[in-house]
Amino acid sequence: MSNGRLLSPWRAILGFGLVSLAADMVYEGARSITGPLLAGLGASALVVGLVTGAGEAAALLLRLVSGPLADRTARYWALTIFGYGLTAVCVPLLAVTPFLGGAGLAVAAVLIVSERIGKAVRSPAKSALLAEAAGAVGRGRGFAVHKALDQVGAFAGPLLVAALVAAGGVIWPALAVLALPGVAAMILLVWLRHRFPAPPAREPSDTSVSTSLPRTFHWFAASAGLATGGLVTFGLISYHASETGRVPIAAVPVLYAAAMAAGAVAALASGHLYDRWGARVLYALPALAAATPALALSTSTAAIVTGSLLWGAAIGVQDSTVKALVADLVMAPRRATAYGVFAAVQGVAALVGGVLAGALYEQSLTLLAVVFAAAQLLSAVLLTVTLRMR
Structure with missing residues (x-):
């Protein structure tokens, strides 16, 4: 490969962002309608909470394996491509579940969790690649710009789903159409692979890199885990919105798209402020997440919309600026491992939080909040402990 074919850091960031844009059209488009899809297949609120919580747990916990594997083998690109491939296949297959009778709910649950496994496989490796590029331009801005492009897809996918559901009155055709951006993401990803090199593997004899992660990282992982577990899933929000009749099923993806737009704005703002003011900007995450349940799970349409926007903003900060601090806390040869451990902590919290939210939803919304x-x-x-230890 000649140096003339290599991408500059900003162009690499934009390339990763475009891949995420196309891929997000796929899985965020499906995610926007997961609650109503599962409800239509016979799921209760507890089952919705369990499936979506288990999916998020799989997306996070399994990174404990894929992260160290990426650092040890330096196969960052192979893991990234395989993980995106799982998403591109599993989401369109959800279109067949309404035709499977009693097996439809079980198959849908397996596909939802499998798609999230694809996220687990690719994320540490992709984040390490992105951190490498963003280090040259400012990690707050680099991760923020990537997340903003990611959110464009997360906005467009649900809108596409909403239009197709509104036109046909059923969900499955919209899921089938999501195969198209999946193919686009895979083509772009293969092109990008040949124009941005992966970081080299760490030699076993390299004693300059500690095999353990810093204490500040573990404190921050605990903080982020609580933030993740204490943030209700959109699957439960959409279930509540549709089952209470406050938001029509066809409008649920529009609500999700609006939340993703809020996430894009929050990512850009928090990333910019991170590079200027430092990590204290991350106090916004627990503040946003704490306000979400009382609003998003209320009986007011306006409050549900407001709560959904706050949920989207919290997701935007969580998936961008939080990762910038991880990269600043951990040396480059251990970053994929760190992202894996970090996500594993979030995964345990997501599973507990998803099940707890589903159970409390059926008992007391006030207690849930x-x-x-x-x-x-x-x-x-x-988070305060983390920042004081830095």
Whole structure:
């Protein structure tokens, strides 16, 4: 490969962003309608919480394996491509579940979790590649620009789904159409692979790199885990919105698209402020997450919309600026491992939080809001500990 074919850091960031844009059209388009899809297949609120929570747990916990594997083998690109491939296949297959009778719910649950496994496989490797590029331009801005492009796809996918559901009155054709951006993402990813080199593998004899992760990283992982577990899933929000009749099923993807747009704005703003003010901007995450349940799970349409926007903003900060701090806390040869461990902590929290939210939803919405707000308060306390140790 000649140097003339290599991409500059900003162009590499834009390339990764365009891949995420296309891929997000696929899995965020499907995610926007997951609640109503599962409800239509016979799922209860508890089952929706369990499936979506298990999916997020798989997307996060399995990175504990894929992250160290990426650092040890330096096969960052292979893992990235394989993970995106799983998403491109599993989401369109959800279109067949309404035709499978009693097996439809089980198959849908397997496909939803399998798609999230694809996320687990690719994310540490992709984040390490992105951190490498963003280091030259400012990690806050680099991750923020990538996330903003990612959110464009997360906005467009649900809008496409909403239009198709509104036109046909059923969900499955919209899921089938999502195969198209999946193919586009894979083509772009293969092109990008030949124009941006992966970081080299760490030699076993290299003693300059510690085999352990810093204490500040572990404190921050605990803080982020509480923030993740205390943030209700959109699957439960959309279930509540559609089952209460406050938001028509065809409008649920539009609501999700609006949340993704809020996430893009939050990512850009928090990333810019991170490079200027430092990590204290991350206090916004527990604040946003704490306010979400009381609004998004209310009986007011306006409050549900407002809560969904706050949820999207929290996701935007969580998936961009949070990763910038991880990269600043951990040396480059251990970053994929760090992202894997970090996500594993979030995965445990996501599973517990998803099941807890589903159970509390059926018992008391007030108690749900109080418990999740307490989790965010503790998250903010641990973030304070992290920043004081730096």
